Amino acid sequence: xxxxxxxxxxxxxxxxxxxxxxxxxxxxxxxxxxxxxxxxxxxxxxxxxxxxxxxxxxxxxxxxxxxxxxxxxxxxxxxxxxxxxxxxxxxxxxxxxxxxxxxxxxxxxxxxxxxxxxxxxxxxxxxxxxxxxxxxxxxxxxxxxxxxxxxxxxxxxxxxxxxxxxxxxxxxxxxxxxxxxxxxxxxxxxxxxxxxxxxxxxxxxxxxxxxxxxxxxxxxxxxxxxxxxxxxxxxxxxxxxxxxxxxxxxxxxxxxxxxxxxxxxxxxxxxxxxxx
Amino acid sequence: xxxxxxxxxxxxxxxxxxxxxxxxxxxxxxxxxxxxxxxxxxxxxxxxxxxxxxxxxxxxxxxxxxxxxxxxxxxxxxxxx
Ligand SMILES: Nc1nc2c(ncn2[C@@H]2O[C@H](COP(=O)(O)OP(=O)(O)OP(=O)(O)O)[C@@H](O)[C@H]2O)c(=O)[nH]1
Ligand SMILES: [Mg+2]
Numbered sequence: 122x123x124x125x126x127x128x129x130x131x132x133x134x135x136x137x138x139x140x141x142x143x144x145x146x147x148x149x150x151x152x153x154x155x156x157x158x159x160x161x162x163x164x165x166x167x168x169x170x171x172x173x174x175x176x177x178x179x180x181x182x183x184x185x186x187x188x189x190x191x192x193x194x195x196x197x198x199x200x201x202x203x204x205x206x207x208x209x210x211x212x213x214x215x216x217x218x219x220x221x222x223x224x225x226x227x228x229x230x231x232x233x234x235x236x237x238x239x240x241x242x243x244x245x246x247x248x249x250x251x252x253x254x255x256x257x258x259x260x261x262x263x264x265x266x267x268x269x270x271x272x273x274x275x276x277x278x279x280x281x282x283x284x285x286x287x288x289x290x291x292x293x294x295x296x297x298x299x300x301x302x303x304x305x306x307x308x309x310x311x312x313x314x315x316x317x318x319x320x321x322x323x324x325x326x327x328x329x330x331x332x333x334x335x336x337x338x339x340x341x342x343x344x345x346x347x348x349x350x351x352x353x354x355x356x357x358x359x360x361x362x363x364x365x366x367x368x369x370x371x372x373x374x375x376x377x378x379x380x381x382x383x384x385x386x387x388x389x390x391x392x393x394x395x396x397x
Numbered sequence: 398x399x400x401x402x403x404x405x406x407x408x409x410x411x412x413x414x415x416x417x418x419x420x421x422x423x424x425x426x427x428x429x430x431x432x433x434x435x436x437x438x439x440x441x442x443x444x445x446x447x448x449x450x451x452x453x454x455x456x457x458x459x460x461x462x463x464x465x466x467x468x469x470x471x472x473x474x475x476x477x478x
Contacts, residue, residue, distance in 0.1 A: 216428035219421055249454040250430045368421070 145202050146310065148179030152198035158206045158317050163231055163258065164242035165251050166213025169270040171195075172300040173242055173309070174210035182210060192223050194230065201310050204318075209236065215250075217257045217358075218367070231258060232355050233382055238317050240309070242268045245275035245282050245297070255291065259325035261355050265293040266312045273299040292324040338364060350380045398472045402437065402451070403465035410438040411470035418467045426468070430454040437470065 162170045171182045171191055178197030195210045214224035217231065231239060241258055243251035255267055269284055288295040294312040298305025315321045330336050342360035346353065353359070359379070362370035373379040405411060413435045416423055430453045431437070440457060441450040447462040460468075 216425075219425035219428050247455045250456045253428055253430065366420075 146177070146307075147200040148177065149198035149200060149205075150179050151196070154198075154205075157204055158237045159235070160206050160208050160313060160317075161231060161234065161236035161239040162208060162210050162242060163227055163239055163254070164213060164268075165215055165244060165247075165254060168213065168242045168244045168251065169268075169300040170213065170242045171210055173240070173268060173270070173306075174208055176300060176303055176306055177206075177310075178208055192226075194226055202314055204314065206313075209234070214254065216254060217261075218362075220369075229382060232261060232358065233353070235354060236264075238264045238266065238313055240266050240268050240313065242270050242300075245269050245271050246278055246280060248282060256326065256328070259291065259293065260328060261358050263293070263323045263325045264316055265323065265325055266309065266316055267291060267293055267295040268300070268305075268309055269295050269297045270300050272297045272305070273302070290326065292326050294321070294323070335364070346374070346379075349374075353379060398474065400470060400472055401466050402460070402468040402470055403449070403462045405437075405439045405470070405472075407439045407442055409472065410436060411472045412436055413468060414471050415469040416467065417469065418464065422464070426458075426464075429458050430456065431458060431468065437468075 162174050164170050171184045174180070174195065174197060175182055175184065177199045179199075180195070180197045182191070182195050182197075191210065191212045193212065197208050197210070199206055199208065209230060211227040211230055212223045214220065214227040216224070217228050220228050230236070239258055239262060241255050243255060255265075258265055267287070269282060269287070272282070275282060282297065284295045284297045294316065296305055296309045296312050298309060300306070316323055330339070339357055339360045342363060343356040346356040346359050350356075359370060359374070363374065370379075373382060399414065400411070402411070402413075413431060413433050415433060416426060416431070418426060435453060437458075438452045439449060440452045443449065448459050449462070449465060451458045451460060451465075
């Protein structure tokens, strides 16, 4: 334990983890003061998002298998290398495209909450399935760090993931970790710091539209959405959904809730009165 | 041999050849990793035979019989159904 770790006693499970040796970290729990960097924690269900969130904030958000399923959004704070972060723990989601009700919360925040960086926690034992969401998120932002969690489970199953290769493939840092033991947490913080400070430039893997006409249609439509809903972000993503005929996005555009959605997500993201 | 997912028995493995579903339901299955070319096996069948849990890309995917019926698969030769 370090003196700087003021709230470590709220997280006894992490009493001997690496974090407490990293005096650069100050867990701030729920801190009403202003925050600099909004960090979203996203990922498939049950991959360890809340475990990561708790380890960094010192809070004790319920963690568990199925019963401990996260269905709403929680916020907490920490300071690392003298920069303040607000962490937003999101419900698990498989996709930004086909969402169930719980998943809408995660999708809306990732798309319209304007996080400064998104940590996508993935299950190393189910990498293929998990990468779907990672790739979807990389289509809307480059500011991503991939936390390759449950490495202990993967090892138990005789699996080794080449995280360097994956980093090159995805174009964003991939940090192997075992969140339950606190392993890899410092490396995760370093990666988040480097991405948000611009120390490293990420270039997330983007899907290319083979047909130029799709590209033109997306651009034209995105422009019109911007005109109709000034300030709305990710208009290209919205345009693609309209071209696909996604009924929920069609509805949001038709009845104007798209504009409100964006504002709502941003207001919620800065509910402490600090605007991003 | 060409068949549909609902006709597989426990332990059988097949390859997806087509998804007959449309819209959000099709998208959902694809997001869960079920694409043309994906290998699927029957993991568990609930007592009444519906729904069934399938193993897809190391994860489980639970489908109702009606949905599974719309997923076309190819069974390797010599695998009796
Ligand atoms: N073996 C192992 N288990 C872990 C690790 N990280 C988290 N877990 C466990 O995985 C389970 C789920 O953890 P959570 O942190 O609740 O996962 P989550 O992603 O927040 O789950 P949802 O919010 O429901 O999507 C808990 O039982 C954790 O203790 C890890 O690195 N290794
Ligand atoms: Mg959670």
